[in-house]
Amino acid sequence: VDPFSAYVYLLKTYIETHKTKDTFKDLVDLIKRKGYKSYSYQMEAVSQAITNCKSHGGTILADVVGLGKTVVACMVAKALGKRGIVIAPPHLIGPDDKSTGWKKYLEDFELYGWETFSVGKLEKALEFVREHDDLEVVIVDEAHRFRNEDTLSYHYLKEICRGKIVLLLTATPFNNRPSDIFALLKLFTIPKKSTIVFDEDLKSKFEEYENLFNKLSYIKNHYNSPNKKKRERALNYYKEIFGKNNEVIEIDKVKAETKELARHIRSILEPVVIRRNRLDLKHYKEKIDLPEVKDPIEWFYELTKEQSKFYDEVISAFSEEELGGRFKGAIYIPIKYEKGIKDDDELELKEEENFLLTYQRNLYDFMRRLLVKRFESSFGSFYESIKRFKSIHETALDFIKKTNKFILDRKLMEDLAEKDPDEILEELKKYEQNLKEQKTNTEYYKVYDLSKFKQKDKFIKDIQNDIKLFDEFLQKIEKLKLTQNDPKADRLIKGIEEFLKEGRKVVIFTEYTDTAKHLDEILKKHFKDKVLTAYGSLGKTTFEEIAKNFDAQYK
Known part of the structure; x- marks a missing residue:
């Protein structure tokens, strides 16, 4: 592509992305009427997402947690004026009374013809899509779950997305290998005829990235392995990348090359990825009600x-x-x-x-x-x-x-x-x-x-x-007696007591249900009925109890 054509393409994309349209006034009126606050950073995301959908067939909404990806996706869907479906983990879909989750959002944004499907019901979703020709948009929440192409779930999702406008929501788009993000891109762009890159051949670029990534990963994992064959293979890969005269692996070079690879991939993704963090929001003049996130505080505990x-x-x-x-x-x-x-x-x-x-x-x-x-x-x-x-x-x-x-x-x-x-x-x-x-x-x-x-x-x-x-x-x-004599839990109790003395409430997150059950038993012995534990599929009563105790806007 000659420099002038590249410049014109860049200028066109920039103007389309940032151009304010009259249709947004209706969106702003709608969200205010439904009790949501209108933020310019979200409206910018809506504008960019619509442009991406028209130019590339889809977009990846990758704002960090808490910036309202769901609200943005619903506004995009409303602006597109098309019928579609939402695919999400079961705990995000919400109950039939539409009091929470995606069912509530679809109701609030008056997306009346839309349907929701759990990620575990993709075969059913595919049947539904094939039976309804008027479905034109697919929203996938927690899309990073579908980064592996070699699964039946991915196959179903790709068939669901075929020929549709696709909005992928994920806070972690760059978490793993190049092939993972490529799998997401293939849900809305054709690998060898992609509009994302000038030469249209996205497939070749990602094959090259994946090959380099695999070699760099192998070097990092095995350069000091006790297995001689693995060390030798790591050195051979190192020579391929950094030159045959290198006889000693400098791991800092490997890390620097990995960072450079990540930078290349991000530059490729830039046209279709919308990602802001909390620091980005400081550049907006309006007051955005986001709590200040402090640095983590280490709590030390001692094992016997x-x-x-x-x-x-x-x-x-x-x-x-x-x-x-x-x-x-x-x-x-x-x-x-x-x-x-x-x-x-x-x-x-x-x-x-x-x-x-x-x-x-x-x-x-x-x-x-x-x-x-x-x-x-x-x-x-x-x-x-x-x-x-x-x-x-x-x-x-x-x-x-x-x-x-x-x-x-x-x-x-x-x-x-x-x-x-x-x-x-x-x-x-x-x-x-x-x-x-x-x-x-x-x-x-x-x-x-x-x-x-x-x-x-x-x-x-x-x-x-x-x-x-x-x-x-x-x-x-x-x-x-480790389940009874748990120094980590003892330190947690001490920390909770300090917070309670300040009149504060405490929310404890854990990745595992078994840990939640373990802590539930320990904390209830100490704090009695002050403890509310929620795990697994939460019923309406539990949701209301959480809202009553922790949501300042609960009525």
Whole structure:
């Protein structure tokens, strides 16, 4: 593209993006009538989003949490004047009385022909879209759940979005690898005929980015690995990127190159991504009621000598195998035992088998990290997780002994990118129940015949060793009475007491339901009926109780 054409294109985009239109007056009147405040930063986002939708077929609303992505999306939908659907996690959709969630917003913004669908009901949503030709817009909330193209959920979503205007809402668009953001872009732009880049070939650019990202990641992960082959491969990648004369890996160079790659990707995304943070809002003249966010305050707590020793044992047990980790996770990577794989560098697998191995390794890594994260969240959460994992492994072993077969739930692998940890654990429960009932005919299951395993005995032994490991940890938790003697909870209580003396209310967030239950029991013993705990699917009564106690505008 010649410089003048590029300049004209840039000028056209700028003018279209920032041009104020008369139609916005109706929007402002509507939101004021419905009790919302009108902010210029939101109206600018609406203007830019409409331009993006007309020029590129969609946009990504990526403002940080709390800036009103839902309100902006509804205003865009209203301005477009088209019918559509909203796809969102179930807890964001809201009840049928339209008192909260997306159902309330659609009602407030008078989007009367619109429908809502849970992310777990995509097949139903696709049927609905195919039955209604007048649907032209798709809004996807928490769109980062769909960054993995190799899942059935993504396939359904892509079919739903085909030929539609797409609004993707996410506060974390740049969280992972280039292929993740490319997957989101493909929901509204054609990879080889994209309007986002001048040469239209978005696919080639992202293939190049992904290749570089993979090599940089491998270098960072393995440049000091105890495995000689991995160190050598890391050095070879380093030479490819930084020149063949380099014999020593400088990790700062790798980090700098990774940052530069991220900058390139952001520049590509700029035409379709709308992202502001709280600091950006300071440039607007109007008064925006956003609370000042202070820096985090560290609260230190001290483990006993026995607890500290146990902490080290847990972290060590669930570290990577090459670093001495004891957890084998055999039930998550059966292909490793089926094919007799001993090392990453010894693979002679078909493309489909390589793909499956990668998926299963990711599942194993996820479960390993999940146990560590739940341990760091609370002793109670870790205790419940270990009991659950032990039960699943025992059920799997019993299934193997009875049938000489093993099944792996492929849906678990898909869920890694799309579901919260607690939701994945719910899937594990269903998986365990199907093992107990010896159900092997579901479309999601990969059935393994152990008579064809090259390492059948090792597979069974590793499962048995994992069960022993879980048993060992359960006994130590009970012996040390960790769920009762929790120094982290004690420090939390002390901090809460300090806040209460100041006449303040306290909101505690946790990623895990088991931690919420653990704290509920501890805090209610200390603070009695002053504690309100909310987790899982919240009913109307709980919502009202939360609003009554914590919403200043509650009537």
